[in-house]
Amino acid sequence: MKRIITAIVFTGILISCNSSDKTKTTTKESSTTKTVTESVSSIDTQLKAIDTDEALIATALMAAPEESRATCKVIGYNMAGEFVTLKEGSNQFIVLADNPKQAGFNAACYHKDLEPFMARGRALKAAGKTSEEIFAIREAEMKSEKLKITSGATLHIYYGANALYNPETSKVGGAQLRYVVYMPWATSASTGLPNAPVASNHPWIMNPGTHRAHIMISPLPEEVKQ
Template sequence: MKRIITAFIFIGILISCNSSDKTKISTRESSETKTVTESTSNDKQLNTIESNESLIATSLMAAPEESRSKCKVIGYNMAGEFVTLREGDNEFIVLADNPNQDGFNAACYHKDLEPFMARGRALRAEGKTGQEIFAMREAEMKSGQLKISPGLTLHIYYGAKTMYDPETSKVEGAQLRYVVYMPWATAESTGLPAAPMAPNHPWIMNPGTHRAHIMISPLPEEIE
């Protein structure tokens, strides 16, 4: 009789253990499923830049937010033609990313810089090298044919990727850097170093030349 009772108790323990294990497995599976679902739902849907509209929207991220609605946008369209993508009536011109080149690179600059920028584009179209363009514009600045007023700015929005968030128009991984033109300025005349002292610090580039400028490269948002 004792053997029978003992057998029943042992069977009861086995059933209880199996039930408990199944409950734990079910709870764990449910938790894992929830985690995967939450992770999937939090992922942003990124799109490729496939139209002139998306090219304009992403390139405008180079401009100050409050000025984007009235910026003129120029550059290569999706067909590979250099055109005015959108007219504007404020102080900024946006040079759109070239969709036929790797990565993303858009720029926004004060409209008074356009003669200088246009000259560079024209010389590049003629097949001139970077060194030749630098030398020719240097000579034209010295002669007064070209002019850059000190303090004119250039904003650059750049990155290695080209996917973007259609809700915000932000390009994946892209960041900003800024150029403040100071023709002929030097480290001595500005008090700025000729090389950055640390990440996120301003410095003067091309000192003593027509292209002397203060370079400011903010750290990416995820590092700040």
């Protein structure tokens, strides 16, 4: 199934390219088709399952700024299903690895000052609280200053539908980055940002006026960047 998804994506790219330039010759189109086919085959043989703790660490670190990866702390579920520290760190970042028991891929990197807030969310979820209950509880705890979020603290999310990666680069097939900049209690009026994205790749403010108000920035996938 993973290979089928990858093939569909590349086929879509090929069709788009062909439709945008009708003047291409049959020879050139045939050459392009051959190149893409060979590329898909090459990628399929490169991508491997994330099936070891080492692979979990390597792929999770792709969520962190490149220059900081070597000294990031990595936490998350290991292959045995235990929530542990997968890698000790010494800088300002904590990286949450992908959960191997869940479909797709999702890793996150955030400033260590956000850990109490993140840990509280994990604890409430483990206690069986719903998303709405977790939101309400942390809202109350933020208002009482039991919890704190530093305005401007950033969450880097590396995510995708594919759970396969390239062992040579640690990149996950089809994964991309998204950024969240926390600004508790901020609104559209206080920031000048819209409450919904006006176009792809444009920042906007989500959960305005709440403890979880944040700027959303979703870069375009690499394959569609201009």
